Amino acid sequence: MASTVLEFRDVSVVRDGNTILDGVDWSVAEDERWVILGPNGAGKTTLLQIAAAAMHPTKGSAEVLLESLGKVDVFELRPMIGFASTAMARKIPRNETVIDVVLTAAYSVTGRWNEEYEAIDERRAQRVLSEWGLEGFADRRFGSLSDGEQKRVQIARAVMTDPELLLLDEPAASLDLGAREELVTLLGGYASSSASPAIVMVTHHVEEIPHGFTHALLLKQGGVVAAGPLAEALTSENLTETFGLSIELSEQGGRYVARAA
Numbered sequence: 454m455a456s457t458v459l460e461f462r463d464v465s466v467v468r469d470g471n472t473i474l475d476g477v478d479w480s481v482a483e484d485e486r487w488v489i490l491g492p493n494g495a496g497k498t499t500l501l502q503i504a505a506a507a508m509h510p511t512k513g514s515a516e517v518l519l520e521s522l523g524k525v526d527v528f529e530l531r532p533m534i535g536f537a538s539t540a541m542a543r544k545i546p547r548n549e550t551v552i553d554v555v556l557t558a559a560y561s562v563t564g565r566w567n568e569e570y571e572a573i574d575e576r577r578a579q580r581v582l583s584e585w586g587l588e589g590f591a592d593r594r595f596g597s598l599s600d601g602e603q604k605r606v607q608i609a610r611a612v613m614t615d616p617e618l619l620l621l622d623e624p625a626a627s628l629d630l631g632a633r634e635e636l637v638t639l640l641g642g643y644a645s646s647s648a649s650p651a652i653v654m655v656t657h658h659v660e661e662i663p664h665g666f667t668h669a670l671l672l673k674q675g676g677v678v679a680a681g682p683l684a685e686a687l688t689s690e691n692l693t694e695t696f697g698l699s700i701e702l703s704e705q706g707g708r709y710v711a712r713a714a
C-alpha cells in the first residue's frame with residue numbers, strides 16, 4: 454500500500470481572530486498528484502504552508518512525511534519537501550546564475566556564497582535543467598529570464614533535491630498561453646512518471662491541471678467542499694458550490710475547461 458505523505462486531521466488556522474482554515478481533514482498518499490482550487494482568500498496558500506512544514510495549525514494535527522508538526526525538527530523535514538512559489542522566487546537574487554539557483558537548493562539557501570558543490574551535484578543540476586526545458590540556460594542571470602523560464606527554474610530548483618513531496622503554488626500564474634502550455638506539458642510528463650514524488654499544486658484555473666494529476670481538493674472559506682479522485686471531486690456541481698457561481702466543467706483528453714453556465 455502507498456505510504457501517506459500528508460495527514461491533516463481537523464486542521465484549523467486562526468489569525469487575528471479570523472478563521473483561515475476550518476476543520477480540514479485531508480490525506481495524500483505518495484502516488485497521488487493533487488490540485489487545490491478555490492476562490493481568492495479560501496486558504497489554499499495557508500494549507501500549502503502547513504504541508505511545507507512552514508506553519509503549524511492553530512488546532513488539529515498535521516503529519517508531514519509521517520512526522521507530526523510540533524514534534525519534529527522542521528529543519529530536518531524541509532529538505533525532503535520541494536516548494537515552488539512566487540514568495541520563494543522573490544528571495545532569489547536577480548543576478549544569480551540559473552545553475553546556482555538550482556544548485557543552492559542542496560543547501561536550502563538562495564544566493565550562492567562560499568558553498569562548495571560536488572561535480573555530481575553540478576551534473577544533476579544540469580540534468581534537471583534540461584528536463585525542464587532549460588538546456589543552455591545555466592549561465593544566464595535569473596533576472597534576465599522570461600516569466601515562463603523563471604517558473605521552470607523554480608520548479609527545477611524544487612526537484613533538485615529529489616524531494617518526497619513537491620508543492621507548487623500557482624506555477625502557471627501570469628504566463629502567456631504558449632508558456633502555460635509548455636509548463637503544463639512538462640508538469641504532465643513529470644506527474645505521469647512513476648519516479649515522481651507526491652505533488653500538490655495550487656491553481657486558479659482548471660485549464661492548468663496537467664495530465665497525470667489524480668485528485669482534487671476544493672476549498673471555500675477555509676473549509677473543504679470536496680476532496681478525492683478527480684472524477685468525483687472535480688465536477689460542475691462542486692465548482693459551482695466552491696465559487697458561488699453556476700459553472701459548467703468539461704473534460705477532453707484529460708484536460709479541463711470551466712465556464713459560467
Ligand SMILES: Nc1ncnc2c1ncn2[C@@H]1O[C@H](COP(=O)(O)OP(=O)(O)OP(=O)(O)O)[C@@H](O)[C@H]1O
Nearest residue numbers: 468469471473491492493494495496497498499500
Ligand atoms: N498572517 C495572517 N494574518 C491575518 N490574516 C491572514 C494571514 N495570512 C493569511 N491571512 C488571510 O487568510 C485568508 C486566506 O489566505 P490564503 O493566502 O491562504 O488564501 P488563498 O486561497 O491562497 O488566496 P489567493 O487565491 O488570493 O492566493 C486571506 O483572507 C488572508 O488575508
